Amino acid sequence: MRIVVATNGGGLEDSISPVFGRCPAFAIIDAEGNEIKNVEVAPNPSAGAVHGAGVQAAQFVLSRGANVAISGNFGPNVSSILQQAGVKMIITQGN
Template sequence: MHIVVATTRGGLDDFVSQHFGRAQTFTVVDVDESGNITDVRVVPNPAHSAPRAAGIQAAQFCIDNGANAVIAGTFGPNASQVLQTAGIKFISVPPMMTVEQAIKTFLHEEL
């Protein structure tokens, strides 16, 4: 499973960004069938500084990169619609949650 998490600097210890489309980076986490994290990559969000439609562009990036789920603090209505149409789960988390906490909580179906 490929999970994309909106972040500021990236990594498992970073906090989940509260703004999906304008997040500076995405932390891409691969999880195996047993729920173990197998790979973590930090990639720049190509839509971070887009003049408009950042949420749509960020959602398209997630689609293009094979995301099964996306985690952020909030999603705009356009980004939500694009992700939903693509069949990608999108999960909102409260402030001050780390990427690792968000992944574990999601995998235990507590979000």
């Protein structure tokens, strides 16, 4: 399972970003059962986008093979894209 978390830039030890489309980075976590196999921190290529940041971020997450996405919030366009792709969205705050 691949889990992608919108973070403020620091990976697993960082807080979850309150926004998805313009979060500074994504923690990309590969997990099997309850065990974390690999973690990668990838800068969000759409963090500085003037328009369409959410759609671009959703496309990036899909290109990375996400099964689950975690963020403080998902906009309506992002939600639609991820839902159509079968990605489970979890809204949460904090670490």
